[in-house]
Amino acid sequence: MSTEVRVPTLGESVTEATVATWFKKPGDAVAQDEMLCELETDKVTVEVPAPAAGTMGEIVAAEGDTVGVDALLATIVAGDAKPAGNTGSPKDDAPAAKPASGGDAAKGNTDVMVPTLGESVTEATVSTWFKKVGDSVSQDEMLCELETDKVSVEVPAPAAGTIVEILAQEGDTVQANGRLAVLSGSADGTITPDTRPEASAADAAPAPAASGSGRSDVEDAPSAKKAMAEAGLNRDQVTGTGRDGRVMKDDVARAAAAGAATGASASAPAPAAPAAPRAVSADDAAREERVKMTRLRQTIARRLKDSQNTAAMLTTYNEVDMTEVMALRNEYKDLFLKKHGVKLGFMSFFTKACCHALKEVPEVNAEIDGTDIVYKNFVHMGIAAGTPTGLVVPVIRDADSMSFAAIEKAIAEKGARARDGKLSMAEMQGGTFTISNGGVYGSLMSSPILNPPQSGILGMHKIQDRPMAINGKVEIRPMMYLALSYDHRIVDGKGAVTFLVRVKEALEDPRRLLMDL
Template sequence: MASEIRVPTLGESVTEATVASWYKKTGDAVNADEPLVELETDKVTVEVPAPASGALGEILVKEGETVEVGTLLGMLEAGDGAAPAPAAKKEAAPAAAPAASDGKLVDVITPSAGESVTEAEVGEISVKVGDAVKADDVLLELETDKAAQEIPAPVSGTIAEIVVKSGDIVEPGHLLLKIQEGASVGAAAASAPAPAAAPAPAPASSTEMPPSPSASRMMAETGVSVAAGTGKRGQVLKGDVINAINSGQAAAPAASAPASVRAPSSADDEAREDRVRMTRLRQTIARRLKDAQNTAAMLTTYNEVDMGPVMDIRKQYKELFEKKHGVKLGFMGFFTKAVCHALKEIPAVNAEIDGTDIIYKNFAHIGVAVGTDKGLVVPVVRDADQMSIAEIEKEIGRLGLAARDGKLGMDAMQGGTFTISNGGVYGSLMSSPILNAPQSGILGMHKIQERPMAVNGQVVIRPMMYLALSYDHRIVDGKEAVTFLVRVKESLEDVQRLVLDL
C-alpha cells in the first residue's frame, strides 16, 4: 500500500516552504523515519521523514519549488526494499550483547518542545558511559530558544552509549543516549568500547553547510553576502538574507563586522580571557530585545508610588493570609491586580499590532519576568484579571519555582499580553524596561526607599517606589500611557480600590 509524503505543519505563522533538497531519488529504498526531503522556510529548515519503510515511488515536487502546508510531495511504495539498512544496524548490535541478559537497551530521544520549537542544543551532560542511573535521574539538559529542559532517565540501569555531545543541535525524535536497563556497571563498561565509535561522525555536523537554494539565488540577485546563518550547522537561509538586506549589510561590511566590534587585545590579555559560547536562550534574549528596539517606537514614562498603604496591609494580614492560603503575601499580587484594573480602562496598553491591524485583548495574561542562572524568562499568569490576589500569588510562586528549577514548560511562557519586571529585588532604583514584543507595554517596579515627601503641607518620610512604563508609541498615545501609570499608582495608594474593583 502506498503512503503519501506531505508538507507537515511548520508553525503558527509559517504557511509555505521551499523544497531545498531530496535525499533520495525514485526507486531508492528507505526506512521508516529516515529523512527524505529537506524543506526551508524563512526561519528554519525541516527534514520530512519517511512515514514507513519501502521505496520512494514518485517525486511530485522538484527542488527549488515553493509549497504550502499539506502539499503532496511524493509517494512511498510499500515493500521490503529497505531491508538491507536494518541488517547493517543489527550487525553492530552484538557489541552490547554480553549485557543483554541484564536487560534491554532503552533509547532516550529528544522530546517535542512545542509547535514553534524545531530544534534544541545539547547543554550539560550529567552522565558518562558506565554510570549507573535510577529512573528520573537527570541525564542531560537541552536548551531551546525559550527555555532549558532537563531530560530524565526513563528507566533504572547503566549508561551504555552517549550519541551526542555538548553543543550538538538535535531535533525532536533524535537519539540522545542508550540505557542498559537493569545492567550492572561492569557489564555496560565492558560493552562501552563498541558504542564509543558512534559519535565519530559528529564532526561532519559541524562542517559549514552551503546556503539554501533560495538564499543563494537571493544573494546572487541582490549582491548581499551572509557569512553565517541561523539554519542547522550555520546554514544560511532565505530569512538570513532578508534580515541582512533590511539592516543594510553588504558583503564587505558583513565580513568585517566582528573585527570592528571586538577591541584589539594583546596575546597576554587573551591568555587571561575566557570565551564562553552563548546559550540558545541568551542568544534569543539578545535578539528579541534588539528586535523590540528596532521595531517598536518605544517610549518610557515615569511616576512614583507611596507603598505605605500596601506595606501596612501586608503587615496587618500577612500571618492570617499565609495561614489561610498557604502562600506568603507579597507585592506582586497587588501590582498584578492594579495592572489588570488599569488595562481595562486603557485597552491600548493590552493590545498588539499585527500588520496594519490592532488586536485588542479582552483578557489579561500577565507575564512576570523571572531572573534565572541561565537568563531572563517570562512565565505567564493567565486570566490574571479573573483571579484574586491570593490566586495570583499562588500562581506566581508556582511559576517562579518552576523557572528557577529549569522545569518551566513552553506553554507557560507563551501568550502574554503585558509584562511586569521587578528590578527592585536586585536593588534597582530606576530603569527603563524594554518591551517584550509583540506586547505594547511593560511595567518596571523598583526598590522601595524612604524619602522625604510633602504630605498636607508637612515633610514626612514615606516608603516610595519609582514606577516606569515602557510602551509602543505606535499604538499607545502619551496621554493613555500616563493615565495607565496614574491608575496603577492610585490603586496601590488606596488599596480598597482593588477590593472594590474601582
C-alpha cells in the same frame, strides 16, 4: 486516493515560512512520519513528516517558495512504501530512521534519545553530562541536561545498564528525537560492546562538516544563499547547523556578526563589522575568560534587539506612594498566610492594578498583526523572573479573573519552577502584558524593554523613603518610581499616561480595586 501534505503550526505569531529543502521527489516511496521537507521561519527550522505511507505525488511548493500555515505542500498517493531507512536518499540518516524506543534487544542495548523539547523547538545543546562511559546507571537516573532557547531539559535513563557510548558531547547541538548515548548490559558494570554494523557505520561517522568542498550533495537553504551573497560570504566561511550540515539563514547572520568575511572575494561587498576589533595585550588576554553564550542568553539578546528594531518604543514615568498598600499588607499578611498558605506580597496588588487599568486602556493589552490590531479581551500576565541562567517570563493566564490568593500562589509556583529550569515552553507563551520588578535588585529607575509581540511592559522599582509635600506639609513617604514602556505604533501618549495614572491611583487607594473605580 491521495493524502495532502500541509504546512504545520509554525509557532506563536509565526504565519509563514520558506521551503528550504525537499528530501523527496515525485515518484519516491515514503513511509509514514518520514521527513519530506524542511521549512525555515524567522525563528526555527521545521521538519515536515509524511502524514501517511505511499508514493510522492505532486510537489506544489518548490524550494524557495513562501508558504502560509496550513498551505498545501504536496500530495502522497496511497500505495506500498519502502521502509524509511531504505529509500536510497543520501539525506536520510540512520539515527533519524531509528525509533525513539530503539535498541538492540539481542544484545540488551538501549538508545538514549532526545526527548520532546516543546512546541516549535527542534534542537537543543548538550549542557552537562552527569555520567561517563563505563558508569552504571539505574532506570530514570539523570544522565544529562539539555539546554534549549528557553528551558533546560533533564534526560533520564530509559533503562538500567551501563553507558557504552556517548554520541553527543557537551556543547554539541542535537535534533529532536536524535540519539544521545547507548546503554548496554546490566547495572553491574558489565559492558556489552555494540558491534552492530549499522551502528558502526552511522554512529562512528562524525557530524557532517560545514565547509562546502566536500558537501556538494547538501543543498543550503535558499534564504541562506541569498544572505551569503548579500554579506559577501562564501560557503566555506559559514558553519551550517541545519540537517546534514545545511547552512541556514541564522548561520549566515552569525558568521557575518563574527567577522567571518575576512578573506572573502574582493568583488563581494564585505559585511559591516558590529564593532571595532579589540586591541588586547598578551598580558590582558591571559587574564581573560571567554565563555560561549548559552542558547537562552543568545535568545534573550536576539529577542531584545528585535524588539528595539521593530517597535516604536517609548517610556513614560510616574511615582506611587506605597503607604496604603504597605499598611493593608501589614494588617492582613498574617491572616492571609494562615488562610491561603501563601504570603501576601506586592506583586498581587500590582497585577490587580494593571488588570484594572488595562480594561480602561485596552490598546496597551493589544498587539499588531500585519496591518491589524488584535485587542485581547483577557489578560495573560507575564511576570519577569531572574534565574541563574537568565531572564524568563512565565505567564499567569486569565490573571484578570483571579483573586489575590490565586495570583500569589501562581507567582510563587512559577517563580520556583523558573529558578529550577522546569518551566515548559507553553508556560512562557501567550502573554499579553508584562510586569518586571527591578526593585528586588535595588533598581531606583529603569526603562524596561518590550516583550514582543506585546505592546506594554510595567517596570517596578525600589521602595525608598523620600520627603513629599502632603497637604502643605513635608512628610516622609515610601515612594516607588513606575515606568511604562509601550509601542507607540498603537499606543498614543495619552493612553500610556492614563494607564500609568490608573495604576498609581489603584495602588495609592487599594479600595478602588474593590469598587472597580
